[in-house]
Amino acid sequence: MSQPISDTYAQQLQQMRADLIAQIRAQRGGKIGRAESALDPHDIQSGDWSQVDGERDLAQALDERETAALRAIDEALQRIANGTFGLCTDCGAEIPTARLHAAPTAQRCIGCQTRYERDHPGATPSL
Ligand SMILES: [Zn+2]
Numbered sequence: 001m002s003q004p005i006s007d008t009y010a011q012q013l014q015q016m017r018a019d020l021i022a023q024i025r026a027q028r029g030g031k032i033g034r035a036e037s038a039l040d041p042h043d044i045q046s047g048d049w050s051q052v053d054g055e056r057d058l059a060q061a062l063d064e065r066e067t068a069a070l071r072a073i074d075e076a077l078q079r080i081a082n083g084t085f086g087l088c089t090d091c092g093a094e095i096p097t098a099r100l101h102a103a104p105t106a107q108r109c110i111g112c113q114t115r116y117e118r119d120h121p122g123a124t125p126s127l
Contacts (some may be wrong), residue, residue, distance in 0.1 A: 006080050009104045016104070018075045024066050072105040088112050
């Protein structure tokens with residue numbers, strides 16, 4: 001892949017990363033505030049943990065999904081840096097431009113991705 005094209009993807013990925021972090025910050029702002037107020041010592045003494053557990057589970061779920069999304073972006077940027085961006089990580093074939101355009105974090109060609117998702121039913125689908 002030529003340098004100007006991968007530069008475009010790098011910019012797109014950096015933008016996705018910035019947007020995602022801004023989104024996480026915005027969501028965490030409210031969530032952390034509520035979780036912290038729920039953890040007020042007075043509430044703990046009163047023994048009411050029902051709210052706290054719900055908030056924690058929600059925050060945890062978001063964490064995993066968002067962490068996976070961030071990791072996918074970082075891995076794509078890493079592939080740009082080492083020159084393997086746009087090549088399937090499984091078979092080494094070039095990933096079609098249309099697929100990369102729709103999902104710059106795609107790391108497999110469609111054939112390998114389909115096989116991967118079939119072999120790993122619980123895996124996070126490609127972003
Ligand atoms: Zn492949």
